[in-house]
Amino acid sequence: MGLKTLSEGLSDAIVDYVSSNPSSKANHENASQYLPGGNTRSVLYTSPFPLTFVSANGITLSSADGRTYLDFLGEYTAGLFGHSNERIKKAIQDVVESGWGFGGVGVWEGQLAKRICERFGIEKCRFTNSGTEANLMAIAVAKAILVFGGAYHGSVLAFPSVELQSPLNVPHEFIIGPYNDIKYIQSLQQDPTLTNDLAAILVEQMQGAGGCHAASLEFLRSLGKLADNTNSILIFDEVMTSRLHPGGLQSYHGIKPDMTTLGKYLAGGSSFGCFGGKEEIMRVFDGGRKDGGLVLSHSGTFNNNVISMKAGCVALEILTDDVLVKMNTLGEGMRRELNELCVKYGVQERMWVTGVGSLMALHFGERGEEEGLRDYVKLKNKDAEDLFWFWMVGNGVYLARRGFVALTIEHRKEHVERFLEVVEGFLKTWAHVLQ
Incomplete structure (x- = not known):
C-alpha cells in the first residue's frame, strides 16, 4: 500500500x-x-x-x-503558573474566607498596583477584567489610532490583515499599517494630515495571536519617533509579551512607551487586565484631581475583585526574574x-x-x-x-x-x-x- x-x-x-x-x-x-x-x-x-x-x-x-x-x-x-500552584491556591482560599464583592476599596488592589508599577516601570495604573478592556481604556482618549495588520488586541480590536478588521471592532478611526515595515512608518512622517490627526499607536512587540512574529528593534524605534513627531501616545500591548522578559519586552528593547497594557497571567490565572503609563496621561482617570482638568469615568464591577487582587500579589512574588528567565530559556x-x-x-x-x-x-x-x-x-x-x-x-x-x-x-x-x-x-x- x-x-x-x-x-x-x-x-x-x-x-x-x-x-x-x-x-x-x-x-x-x-x-x-x-x-x-x-x-x-x-x-x-x-x-x-x-x-x-x-x-x-x-x-x-x-x-x-x-x-x-x-x-x-x-x-x-x-x-x-500551571493548574494547581499551591501558593496561589492558598491565597485564593484565604481571601475567599474573608468574603468577596465588597462594593468598596480593598487592601490588595493598592499592593498589586505597587508591584506591577515597580516591575514594569509604570507610573500609574488601573485594573480591568481582561486585556481587551485594558486596551479599550488605553485608547479611550484617542481619535485616530495606528494599528498593524495581523494584530489582536482583544475581540473588539482585531485586525487580521492590512486590508481587514473585525466587524465587531469598536468604532474608532483606525489606520491599519503593515507590521514590522520601517519604510511604511517613515512614509507616514511625510503625511501632514496624519501628523495632525494621529492620537495613538497601538502595537504588540511580538504579535501573539497573529502567529508569534517579533518586531525588530528598528521598527519599534521608528514607532517611537513617529509618536514624538505627531504628539501621539505610544501604547505597547504587553498582555502576552510581558512574560517574555522580567520587565516585559519593552525593558528588553530599552524603549519606554507612553502607556502599557497588561493582562493574562498577572492575577495567577484569575480574570485580570491592567492599563497604565505616564502620570500626566493617567490623571484623566483620577476622580479626586483638584486642577479642574478632564476626568474620565472608568468603572467595572469586578475591576478590583479580591480574588484577582490577592492572587496577583502572590503570583508576582512567585515569578522571580530567575523563574521567568528559566522558562523562557x-x-x-x-x-x-x-x-x-x-x-x-x-x-x-x-x-x-x-x-x-x-x-x-x-x-x-x-x-x-x-x-x-x-x-x-x-x-x-x-x-x-x-x-x-x-x-x-x-x-x-x-x-x-x-x-x-x-x-x-x-x-x-x-x-x-x-x-x-x-x-x-x-x-x-x-x-x-x-x-
Missing part, C-alpha cells in the same frame, strides 16, 4: 478523533442547544467539536473521555530544536516555528519573505495544520489548533522532550505531504 495523501490522512484522523472522544462530542451537542457553537469563547471552538475537560493538575489536563494531556497551551498564556531551546527537526526532514520551507522565549507558533504552508511580514506565509496549508493538531492530541499533547504553544513555569526538559518526540513522529509519518 502506498503512502497516504494529506486528505486521506486528515479524513482518517477526524474519524479517530470522533470515535475516541464520545463524551466530548455529547457535551458539545448538548451545550449547542443553548450556546451558539456550543461554547462562549470562540477561540475554543474546533471542528468537528472541541475536547471537554473536567479537571487539571500541574501541566496536565483530563478530558471527559478519561484521557490525560500534557498542556502546551497554558490557557493562551494566562496559565503561566527552555522555550528558546524548544523552538530551536523544532526548527532543526523541520530541517532534518526537509520540510523547513513548508513547516517552521516562530516566537520569542516561552511563546511560539508552528506554521504550515509556503514560506514567504519575512521583510515587513507582508508575505511571511505566501499560502497557508490549513489541512496540514489540522492534521498536525489531530496527531498531537491523539498522542496526548494539547496545544491550540492554530499551532500556538505557551510554556508555563511547571514545564521541564522532559516535557519538552516528549513534545519533540511526538512532533518527530508526525514528521516521520507525514513529511512526504509537506515536501
Whole structure:
C-alpha cells in the first residue's frame, strides 16, 4: 500500500478523533442547544467539536473521555503558573474566607498596583477584567489610532490583515499599517494630515495571536519617533509579551512607551487586565484631581475583585526574574530544536516555528519573505495544520489548533522532550505531504 495523501490522512484522523472522544462530542451537542457553537469563547471552538475537560493538575489536563494531556497551551498564556500552584491556591482560599464583592476599596488592589508599577516601570495604573478592556481604556482618549495588520488586541480590536478588521471592532478611526515595515512608518512622517490627526499607536512587540512574529528593534524605534513627531501616545500591548522578559519586552528593547497594557497571567490565572503609563496621561482617570482638568469615568464591577487582587500579589512574588528567565530559556531551546527537526526532514520551507522565549507558533504552508511580514506565509496549508493538531492530541499533547504553544513555569526538559518526540513522529509519518 502506498503512502497516504494529506486528505486521506486528515479524513482518517477526524474519524479517530470522533470515535475516541464520545463524551466530548455529547457535551458539545448538548451545550449547542443553548450556546451558539456550543461554547462562549470562540477561540475554543474546533471542528468537528472541541475536547471537554473536567479537571487539571500541574501541566496536565483530563478530558471527559478519561484521557490525560500534557498542556502546551497554558490557557493562551494566562496559565503561566500551571493548574494547581499551591501558593496561589492558598491565597485564593484565604481571601475567599474573608468574603468577596465588597462594593468598596480593598487592601490588595493598592499592593498589586505597587508591584506591577515597580516591575514594569509604570507610573500609574488601573485594573480591568481582561486585556481587551485594558486596551479599550488605553485608547479611550484617542481619535485616530495606528494599528498593524495581523494584530489582536482583544475581540473588539482585531485586525487580521492590512486590508481587514473585525466587524465587531469598536468604532474608532483606525489606520491599519503593515507590521514590522520601517519604510511604511517613515512614509507616514511625510503625511501632514496624519501628523495632525494621529492620537495613538497601538502595537504588540511580538504579535501573539497573529502567529508569534517579533518586531525588530528598528521598527519599534521608528514607532517611537513617529509618536514624538505627531504628539501621539505610544501604547505597547504587553498582555502576552510581558512574560517574555522580567520587565516585559519593552525593558528588553530599552524603549519606554507612553502607556502599557497588561493582562493574562498577572492575577495567577484569575480574570485580570491592567492599563497604565505616564502620570500626566493617567490623571484623566483620577476622580479626586483638584486642577479642574478632564476626568474620565472608568468603572467595572469586578475591576478590583479580591480574588484577582490577592492572587496577583502572590503570583508576582512567585515569578522571580530567575523563574521567568528559566522558562523562557527552555522555550528558546524548544523552538530551536523544532526548527532543526523541520530541517532534518526537509520540510523547513513548508513547516517552521516562530516566537520569542516561552511563546511560539508552528506554521504550515509556503514560506514567504519575512521583510515587513507582508508575505511571511505566501499560502497557508490549513489541512496540514489540522492534521498536525489531530496527531498531537491523539498522542496526548494539547496545544491550540492554530499551532500556538505557551510554556508555563511547571514545564521541564522532559516535557519538552516528549513534545519533540511526538512532533518527530508526525514528521516521520507525514513529511512526504509537506515536501
